[in-house]
Amino acid sequence: MTTLANLSVGQSARITGIQAAPGIRQRILDMGLIPDIRVTLERVGPTGRPIWIACHGSQIALRLDEATGILVDDVKVAGDNS
Amino acid sequence: MNAEAEVKKEAPVEVAVEGSAQAGASRDGLRIALAGNPNCGKTTIFNALTGAHQKVGNYPGVTVERRDGRFELGDGRGVALVDLPGTYSLTSLSPEERVAQDELLSGENDVIVVVADSTNLNRNLVLLAQIMQMGANLVLCLNMADEARASGQVLDLAQMEKLLGCPVVETVGHKRQGIDALKAAIDRALASPRASRRLVLGERLDNAIGQIRALIPADFGRPEIADWVATKLLMGDAETTSRFLAHKGSASAASEIAAVRARIESETGHDAPLLVTEGYFAFVDGLLREVMTQRSRADARALTEKIDAVLAHRVLGLPIFAAAMYAIFWITFTIGDPFMGWIEEGFGWLGGWVGGLWPEGSDSLLRSLLVDGVIGGVGGVVVFLPNILLLFACLAVLEDTGYMARAAFLVDQLMHRFGLHGKSFIPMMTGFGCTVPGIMATRTMENERDRLATMFVLPLVSCGARMPIWLLLIPAFFPQTWRAPMLFGVYAVGIVLALLVALLLRKTVLRGDDAPFVMELPPYRLPTLRGALTKVAERGWLYLKKAGTIILAVSIVLWAMTTFPKAGSYEVDKLAAAGHVEIVADPEPSEGEGEEAKEGGDAKEDKGAAEPAGPSLAERLAMAQKGEKVTLLQSEADARNAEEDLNASLAGKIGHALEPVFKPLGFDWKMVTAMLGAFAAKEVFVAQMGIIYSLGEVDESSESLQATLRSDYSPLVGVSLMLFLLISAPCMATIAVTKRESNSWKWALGQLGGLTALAYIVSLVVFQVGRLLGF
Numbered sequence: 001m002t003t004l005a006n007l008s009v010g011q012s013a014r015i016t017g018i019q020a021a022p023g024i025r026q027r028i029l030d031m032g033l034i035p036d037i038r039v040t041l042e043r044v045g046p047t048g049r050p051i052w053i054a055c056h057g058s059q060i061a062l063r064l065d066e067a068t069g070i071l072v073d074d075v076k077v078a079g080d081n082s
Numbered sequence: 083m084n085a086e087a088e089v090k091k092e093a094p095v096e097v098a099v100e101g102s103a104q105a106g107a108s109r110d111g112l113r114i115a116l117a118g119n120p121n122c123g124k125t126t127i128f129n130a131l132t133g134a135h136q137k138v139g140n141y142p143g144v145t146v147e148r149r150d151g152r153f154e155l156g157d158g159r160g161v162a163l164v165d166l167p168g169t170y171s172l173t174s175l176s177p178e179e180r181v182a183q184d185e186l187l188s189g190e191n192d193v194i195v196v197v198a199d200s201t202n203l204n205r206n207l208v209l210l211a212q213i214m215q216m217g218a219n220l221v222l223c224l225n226m227a228d229e230a231r232a233s234g235q236v237l238d239l240a241q242m243e244k245l246l247g248c249p250v251v252e253t254v255g256h257k258r259q260g261i262d263a264l265k266a267a268i269d270r271a272l273a274s275p276r277a278s279r280r281l282v283l284g285e286r287l288d289n290a291i292g293q294i295r296a297l298i299p300a301d302f303g304r305p306e307i308a309d310w311v312a313t314k315l316l317m318g319d320a321e322t323t324s325r326f327l328a329h330k331g332s333a334s335a336a337s338e339i340a341a342v343r344a345r346i347e348s349e350t351g352h353d354a355p356l357l358v359t360e361g362y363f364a365f366v367d368g369l370l371r372e373v374m375t376q377r378s379r380a381d382a383r384a385l386t387e388k389i390d391a392v393l394a395h396r397v398l399g400l401p402i403f404a405a406a407m408y409a410i411f412w413i414t415f416t417i418g419d420p421f422m423g424w425i426e427e428g429f430g431w432l433g434g435w436v437g438g439l440w441p442e443g444s445d446s447l448l449r450s451l452l453v454d455g456v457i458g459g460v461g462g463v464v465v466f467l468p469n470i471l472l473l474f475a476c477l478a479v480l481e482d483t484g485y486m487a488r489a490a491f492l493v494d495q496l497m498h499r500f501g502l503h504g505k506s507f508i509p510m511m512t513g514f515g516c517t518v519p520g521i522m523a524t525r526t527m528e529n530e531r532d533r534l535a536t537m538f539v540l541p542l543v544s545c546g547a548r549m550p551i552w553l554l555l556i557p558a559f560f561p562q563t564w565r566a567p568m569l570f571g572v573y574a575v576g577i578v579l580a581l582l583v584a585l586l587l588r589k590t591v592l593r594g595d596d597a598p599f600v601m602e603l604p605p606y607r608l609p610t611l612r613g614a615l616t617k618v619a620e621r622g623w624l625y626l627k628k629a630g631t632i633i634l635a636v637s638i639v640l641w642a643m644t645t646f647p648k649a650g651s652y653e654v655d656k657l658a659a660a661g662h663v664e665i666v667a668d669p670e671p672s673e674g675e676g677e678e679a680k681e682g683g684d685a686k687e688d689k690g691a692a693e694p695a696g697p698s699l700a701e702r703l704a705m706a707q708k709g710e711k712v713t714l715l716q717s718e719a720d721a722r723n724a725e726e727d728l729n730a731s732l733a734g735k736i737g738h739a740l741e742p743v744f745k746p747l748g749f750d751w752k753m754v755t756a757m758l759g760a761f762a763a764k765e766v767f768v769a770q771m772g773i774i775y776s777l778g779e780v781d782e783s784s785e786s787l788q789a790t791l792r793s794d795y796s797p798l799v800g801v802s803l804m805l806f807l808l809i810s811a812p813c814m815a816t817i818a819v820t821k822r823e824s825n826s827w828k829w830a831l832g833q834l835g836g837l838t839a840l841a842y843i844v845s846l847v848v849f850q851v852g853r854l855l856g857f
Binding site for chain 2: 018020022023024025026027028029030031032034035043044045046047049050052056057058059060061062063065066
């Protein structure tokens with residue numbers, strides 16, 4: 001299954017679900033990372049982590065641990081997602 | 083996960099409870115709360131509303147969590163205003179969210195103003211939706227409206243008011259635009275209370291919430307918040323559920339609630355928390371579709387993206403960050419220097435003037451108290467005000483632009499390796515200013531273990547109060563070119579030690595899962611002059627206030643301890659009486675006072691460099707003891723007597739008693755007494771050194787403390803001393819706030835003991851190894 005952690009910089013994808021411990025999951029959901037939303041991987045940190053994504057017009061940094069819990073499909077190169 | 087849930091329950095909400103109880107008791111009129119997401123400009127709205135009436139309260143024990151202020155409505159009615167911590171949602175994950183939730187649910191507020199960032203309504207209005215479920219009397223304040231308009235976004239405010247059932251106004255907080263309209267909107271909300279619409283989350287959710295609401299006993303919470311409680315129960319929120327289960331007559335209801343949840347989950351194939359969260363977002367989505375007549379352009383963030391392409395660059399990011407940090411220390415030191423000189427001269431003049439009110443050679447106690455205790459102590463601290471202001475100005479710029487979040491992004495992986503969190507970084511940056519708000523800022527961290535580790539190591543991040551110590555000691559021991567690098571070095575050592583100690587804690591007493599790192603990166607904003615100046619002025623005022631209160635009081639106590647009791651009989655007098663010493667008047671100063679005072683300084687301590695003019699004071703006294711006849715200057719005799727007085731005083735006795743313990747670190751008893759004072763407030767170290775040396779001084783007005791230190795101690799002692807002061811016992815305020823925030827004396831005292839022990843070991847190793855290497 002593809003997760004947010006598998007994207008490379010410049011790719012976008014559609015969220016299908018969140019798998020994480022309840023507290024963490026709620027925090028991710030509160031940030032607007034909910035199913036059917038499209039996210040784009042914008043950049044990564046100095047060692048390739050954390051990752052920096054764009055969604056809903058806001059920019060969010062996530063650790064790889066959290067990103068592996070965010071399931072996605074419909075991966076595209078950003079730009080042709082509209 | 084279980085462990086985490088348990089720790090969560092114990093998370094300190096004491097402050098919130100205290101706060102609302104207090105507010106309830108002192109309630110004498112209208113009361114309004116400001117709620118909103120982090121970074122939505124809530125505080126600028128708070129400042130714009132309260133203006134000059136704002137109560138500055140950011141020092142010890144004070145509120146990162148909520149601030150209180152007052153303002154007047156158009157018709158002159160006074161209103162108490164509460165600024166709540168910024169939260170994305172009210173799911174009570176972090177202690178901060180609880181503070182906000184408790185206040186919002188208290189029912190104490192006549193109006194709740196929800197501040198939203200107009201450029202990010204999709205997420206910001208979710209909080210509004212949640213607060214709507216609390217049946218509150220709302221006003222929606224769409225802040226940063228100028229930015230949103232510039233990006234091309236157009237909103238139909240009238241339609242929005244109609245759909246939400248509450249007043250909606252646009253503001254630009256930092257330019258104070260729309261503040262009168264906001265006041266008018268508050269007025270309208272007050273005129274027709276409880277008018278906001280019931281939140282509609284879609285048929286399925288609304289039904290489930292309705293069914294659960296019917297199961298809640300009437301005496302469980304206020305009726306207005308029933309929708310909110312029902313939603314939380316539907317989501318299976320641990321805290322609400324356990325509170326509900328503890329309520330009488332809820333046993334049968336609990337199983338029915340579980341059945342409602344099971345039904346909706348099986349119907350949709352999704353779990354309840356996800357469904358509810360989706361419901362909130364869907365509500366906001368639907369609302370925005372109706373009211374947003376024009377969306378913002380896609381390139382609205384173009385500039386921010388261009389800047390991030392450099393500042394958050396994978397390779398360049400960290401070096402730029404390090405350079406920025408270095409620049410701050412350079413600015414603090416270099417630009418502050420001339421101002422510092424002026425203030426120093428000012429206090430020198432003041433000391434001389436006050437001292438001159440008494441006749442020459444007077445040993446009036448009041449004169450000594452004023453000149454040595456008050457002016458020497460407080461002045462020694464106030465001198466560093468320009469540097470402190472510059473430090474805070476730099477930090478304010480970093481905070482206001484949004485660069486801090488990028489820095490947290492860049493260092494997260496590094497912090498993570500040491501068992502900390504990217505978010506630990508922001509409290510640590512705050513800690514450069516003052517450890518106390520830094521510890522309070524750890525509230526934004528969800529994981530209790532991360533939070534405790536961050537709290538424990540925060541005193542290692544050199545705070546503003548320790549800046550005077552570095553500014554005193556570094557120039558005393560190191561040449562100009564080495565000063566900025568040394569200052570940077572002190573901070574770097576503190577940070578490296580903080581990381582190592584955190585790692586140790588996370589591997590031992592705080593072993594456990596890592597916390598999630600989910601953080602928003604706001605767009606860059608140009609800091610406003612007013613915003614930055616307000617912050618700087620606030621901190622500067624607090625610094626002066628501290629100098630005028632705590633430091634003044636401690637200075638007087640320390641002055642008394644260093645003055646009493648007096649020695650009573652003096653060696654010089656005895657030798658003079660025996661005819662071994664002849665005291666002659668000082669020659670007229672030929673090359674200015676400074677030169678002569680320098681000699682006094684050397685003579686005072688026995689290990690001064692050999693004087694060109696014959697044997698030193700100590701040597702001559704030794705000769706006198708053997709029965710030879712020697713000559714002393716009046717100033718030398720006075721210095722000798724003053725030193726005997728200092729030795730005999732209470733502080734001297736304590737210092738002497740503890741000296742053997744600190745001798746291996748290179749400290750003498752004078753430093754030891756000053757360190758005791760530093761526990762009250764770190765700046766006191768400087769004040770106390772000033773007192774000790776000015777008491778021992780022949781001519782108070784001239785000699786600088788730094789010159790004395792340079793002549794009395796080696797740079798190695800200076801390094802050992804700085805390390806000890808950096809690492810050892812945090813100040814009393816820090817211990818108190820750690821106790822409060824960790825809810826544990828054990829943690830606070832462990833911090834005190836652990837860090838002091840570490841300081842002792844580090845200084846011991848550095849001093850002993852340094853000596854072996856011949857420094």
